[in-house]
Amino acid sequence: MLKGANTIGIGQGGVVKVSLDDQGRMRGAAVEAAIEETLKKGYMPFMICSTAGTTETGSFDAIEEVSEVAEKYELWHHVDGSWGGSIILSDKRRELFRGLERADSFSWNPHKLMNIPLICSVLLVKNPNVMREEIQSHDADYIYHENETSHYDLGPGSLQCGRRVDSLKLWLAWKYFGDDGYAGRIEKLFDLANYATNAITESDDLELLFPTQTLNVNFRFKTPDDVDADRLNETIRYNLLKKGEVMVNYCRLKQGLAIRLVLLNPDVETEDIDDILELIQKEGKVLLSEK
Numbered sequence: 281m282l283k284g285a286n287t288i289g290i291g292q293g294g295v296v297k298v299s300l301d302d303q304g305r306m307r308g309a310a311v312e313a314a315i316e317e318t319l320k321k322g323y324m325p326f327m328i329c330s331t332a333g334t335t336e337t338g339s340f341d342a343i344e345e346v347s348e349v350a351e352k353y354e355l356w357h358h359v360d361g362s363w364g365g366s367i368i369l370s371d372k373r374r375e376l377f378r379g380l381e382r383a384d385s386f387s388w389n390p391h392k393l394m395n396i397p398l399i400c401s402v403l404l405v406k407n408p409n410v411m412r413e414e415i416q417s418h419d420a421d422y423i424y425h426e427n428e429t430s431h432y433d434l435g436p437g438s439l440q441c442g443r444r445v446d447s448l449k450l451w452l453a454w455k456y457f458g459d460d461g462y463a464g465r466i467e468k469l470f471d472l473a474n475y476a477t478n479a480i481t482e483s484d485d486l487e488l489l490f491p492t493q494t495l496n497v498n499f500r501f502k503t504p505d506d507v508d509a510d511r512l513n514e515t516i517r518y519n520l521l522k523k524g525e526v527m528v529n530y531c532r533l534k535q536g537l538a539i540r541l542v543l544l545n546p547d548v549e550t551e552d553i554d555d556i557l558e559l560i561q562k563e564g565k566v567l568l569s570e571k
């Protein structure tokens with residue numbers, strides 16, 4: 281959002297951050313309070329962005345509640361499903377997206393959870409004409425012509441003019457796996473996230489730093505009180521990467537630095553999770569013994 285605000289010229293100062301609940305979700309009341317506060321300062325809000333699957337904790341904002349607020353204040357409601365949007369392919373998880381049909385736009389990256397090679401991003405808008413009507417320059421007759429095939433031409437309704445056919449690889453993959461195939465792949469990832477969460481909770485040496493929401497498992501190696509847990513866990517992660525053993529990222533939560541295991545590849549098995557957790561614990565113990 282900050283990058284987007286810079287890009288369109290309003291700058292980062294034009295973005296109002298909204299507080300989250302203890303599961304990392306933006307709720308309707310918090311959005312409404314932020315809008316009221318902004319109006320009081322004399323500014324004019326024009327859009328709200330909810331997230332369906334946050335990058336760090338995999339949380340889903342309360343889309344229905346936010347939609348209600350967006351409708352009340354007549355604001356554009358965009359739902360960023362870049363990371364978690366593909367979860368909608370599993371019927372079992374549809375509840376997470378409740379209210380999405382009321383949003384104005386939804387972005388979704390098959391190049392993440394559908395394992396399509398980069399780049400494959402989709403922007404869906406509720407009003408089918410809005411892109412052509414609002415983006416089109418209307419004076420490009422040298423390239424775009426109105427005729428019986430012009431509906432095939434996505435140029436007038438896209439930010440890009442020339443573009444790769446990024447949709448073809450998605451279409452082919454979807455044909456190959458099918459709806460059920462993708463639903464099964466998503467459910468396997470939920471099983472893996474559940475498995476990792478339980479293994480961490482049961483371990484004496486690891487601790488969960490955030491309640492697992494969907495497919496992001498945030499945890500760390502436990503340290504004695506006199507050891508800087510953030511630094512030690514950052515070093516564990518870096519050492520494993522350097523040795524070519526595990527490539528897992530980290531993020532900084534309010535609770536501290538978390539090793540952020542993101543379940544994305546359905547070819548991963550529970551044995552791989554065991555190996556990853558074991559390597560993390562082994563590296564942590566080596567580092568502690570060197571203190």
Ligand SMILES: Cc1ncc(COP(=O)(O)O)c(C=O)c1O
Nearest residue numbers: 331333334335360362363389401
């Ligand atoms: C919630 C969310 N939004 C947007 C992005 C940006 O995605 P991309 O630049 O790949 O389109 C990410 C990337 O992880 C994300 O998690």
